[in-house]
Amino acid sequence: MDGPYLAAVDIGGTKITVSIANISGILVKLYRPVQLEGDNLAVPAQVDFLVGHACEQIGIERDEITALGVSTCGPFGIRDGELVLVAPNLCGGLANERGIIPNDWTEIPLQRELSRIYNKIHIENDGISAVTAERMFGAGKGEDNVVYITWSTGIGSGAYVNGRLIRGKNGNAPHIGHIYLVDDGPRCGCGNFGDMEALASGVAIARDYKSRVTAVDMTSEDVTAEGVTGGSVTAEDVFNLFRKGDPEAKSVITNAARYFARGLVSINAILDTRVFIIGGSVFMNNRHILLPLVKEEFCKSFPALSKDVEFRPSALDSYLGDLAALCLVMPDDWGRQWQEKRPWEFAPESIVLSTNSTLK
Numbered sequence: 001m002d003g004p005y006l007a008a009v010d011i012g013g014t015k016i017t018v019s020i021a022n023i024s025g026i027l028v029k030l031y032r033p034v035q036l037e038g039d040n041l042a043v044p045a046q047v048d049f050l051v052g053h054a055c056e057q058i059g060i061e062r063d064e065i066t067a068l069g070v071s072t073c074g075p076f077g078i079r080d081g082e083l084v085l086v087a088p089n090l091c092g093g094l095a096n097e098r099g100i101i102p103n104d105w106t107e108i109p110l111q112r113e114l115s116r117i118y119n120k121i122h123i124e125n126d127g128i129s130a131v132t133a134e135r136m137f138g139a140g141k142g143e144d145n146v147v148y149i150t151w152s153t154g155i156g157s158g159a160y161v162n163g164r165l166i167r168g169k170n171g172n173a174p175h176i177g178h179i180y181l182v183d184d185g186p187r188c189g190c191g192n193f194g195d196m197e198a199l200a201s202g203v204a205i206a207r208d209y210k211s212r213v214t215a216v217d218m219t220s221e222d223v224t225a226e227g228v229t230g231g232s233v234t235a236e237d238v239f240n241l242f243r244k245g246d247p248e249a250k251s252v253i254t255n256a257a258r259y260f261a262r263g264l265v266s267i268n269a270i271l272d273t274r275v276f277i278i279g280g281s282v283f284m285n286n287r288h289i290l291l292p293l294v295k296e297e298f299c300k301s302f303p304a305l306s307k308d309v310e311f312r313p314s315a316l317d318s319y320l321g322d323l324a325a326l327c328l329v330m331p332d333d334w335g336r337q338w339q340e341k342r343p344w345e346f347a348p349e350s351i352v353l354s355t356n357s358t359l360k
């Protein structure tokens with residue numbers, strides 16, 4: 001297999017995924033649950049471990065990697081001119097509820113550590129890298145005014161305005177999930193009360209349903225029939241109950257969709273976009289339920305701003321993580337070839353590494 005090689009790194013709240021590609025396609029992909037123990041260099045060390053392991057799988061050396069594209073959960077801060085992760089879902093020292101995340105980190109010096117090992121790296125938050133990938137290869141092709149939103153466990157986004165990617169001073173624009181929507185609402189993982197993520201995310205849907213059935217009757221047969229007993233209700237359970245006609249589930253999901261749409265109304269008032277691309281597991285698995293609800297609420301808002309806005313589901317969906325990180329460092333000629341041949345559709349199966357695996 002011929003180089004040059006690019007590495008794609010996707011850092012989420014639960015796992016880190018690494019892929020290596022050359023111009024013909026993705027050669028290897030592997031992931032491992034993210035380990036949040038030890039000092040605050042643990043995450044960059046796991047990235048390097050996974051890149052090393054991926055190189056070993058395809059028989060190349062680490063220094064044959066030309067560039068590393070990193071798409072990660074945020075938000076970011078800047079320390080001594082270099083980007084640091086200040087993410088409450090990774091850093092125990094920033095989390096609202098202490099003790100759930102087994103560390104006391106307040107930041108992760110990702111850029112400093114990775115640039116010690118790799119010559120060329122480009123790090124962006126996962127909303128920004130996702131909109132870049134959708135505009136290059138997916139549902140945003142040819143669009144100069146486009147916003148991508150992920151509707152998943154959390155809510156994130158990235159945006160192009162007049163053909164330019166907007167980043168902001170620390171690369172956090174637009175962190176749409178943390179737009180305030182109501183007074184005295186539930187608390188978000190970020191510490192805000194009543195923001196979009198606290199009201200509409202997958203976590204919010206599960207929490208909202210659980211609090212309602214607990215208040216009414218915790219042993220409701222509908223709930224136990226779904227295997228939803230005791231403390232564990234997932235957003236997917238609530239959507240399944242919705243499909244079976246459960247009125248509480250319907251009410252919870254309709255509310256979440258309404259809040260989600262109001263977040264879009266706010267971001268559209270600021271950015272005057274043309275296309276919203278929506279991805280993420282909560283949306284993609286249930287888009288036939290959610291899209292009509294979101295559109296209906298959105299279209300109730302100020303017509304002069306809302307009438308020419310289009311909604312599209314993510315076209316890259318399960319490929320988005322790899323492509324989002326890769327497109328940050330992909331040369332133009334390579335990008336053009338990929339637009340034509342779509343080699344990501346033929347990527348090999350992911351290799352799952354356990355947390356105690358070590359390099360040979």
Ligand SMILES: [Zn+2]
Pocket residue numbers: 177178188189190191192195197198
């Ligand atoms: Zn928030």
